[in-house]
Amino acid sequence: MNEQSIETEPKFRIRARHTDSTVTVYQAYRPQIGGPAARTGRFPSAWKRDRMTWIKPSFLWMMYRCGWGTKEGQETVLAVEIDRAGFEWALRNACLSHYVPDLHADQAAWKRQLRRSPARVQWDPERDLHHNPLPHRSLQLGLAGEAAARYADEWIVGIEDVTPLATEIHGLVRAGEPARAKGLLPEERPYPVADEVLGHLRA
Numbered sequence: 779m780n781e782q783s784i785e786t787e788p789k790f791r792i793r794a795r796h797t798d799s800t801v802t803v804y805q806a807y808r809p810q811i812g813g814p815a816a817r818t819g820r821f822p823s824a825w826k827r828d829r830m831t832w833i834k835p836s837f838l839w840m841m842y843r844c845g846w847g848t849k850e851g852q853e854t855v856l857a858v859e860i861d862r863a864g865f866e867w868a869l870r871n872a873c874l875s876h877y878v879p880d881l882h883a884d885q886a887a888w889k890r891q892l893r894r895s896p897a898r899v900q901w902d903p904e905r906d907l908h909h910n911p912l913p914h915r916s917l918q919l920g921l922a923g924e925a926a927a928r929y930a931d932e933w934i935v936g937i938e939d940v941t942p943l944a945t946e947i948h949g950l951v952r953a954g955e956p957a958r959a960k961g962l963l964p965e966e967r968p969y970p971v972a973d974e975v976l977g978h979l980r981a
Contacts, residue, residue: 787914790980792969794835800859803833804840812854816939830922837964839916842905846948857938864933872897896925899979
């Protein structure tokens with residue numbers, strides 16, 4: 779993404795690797811979870827279903843979060859390809875993780891919605907190769923309860939260990955070769971989603 783496109787990028791828009799039927803999201807886990815997940819295409823029994831799990835369509839935001847796979851407990855970076863219908867179900871049933879007066883009647887109404895919702899959304903500043911914040915936002919989608927179970931059991935099409943890719947890109951960034959690093963980034967395009975799916979989440 780060049781400087782001109784950054785300036786014209788809408789503040790709230792989902793950008794992701796996607797096909798006609800799937801969308802790729804990223805997570806990072808300790809090797810005891812990430813390794814088996816990549817080998818079998820399913821999360822192992824050690825993966826906790828009773829905890830909220832956050833999925834991120836932005837590779838660079840995941841790199842910012844996990845330190846290119848160097849942070850403790852986040853050494854294995856996974857690209858998880860999931861069913862688009864499931865992803866959009868989560869968005870339809872999500873609540874913003876913070877109160878926004880223009881979208882919620884009052885704080886009490888927002889808190890009731892938050893308690894009922896199996897998914898929640900945060901919009902955090904997107905990051906560049908050096909982890910500097912950009913003007914537009916990156917979607918973070920938290921899944922709990924029914925949403926987490928559907929994610930693990932129904933939506934996953936495939937899981938790939940992309941830790942080597944993260945390491946390679948990080949090495950090029952550290953070597954002062956941003957053009958080569960950028961050339962290896964997964965191609966993320968605007969994700970087509972109807973206003974009725976995303977409108978209640980544009981913070």
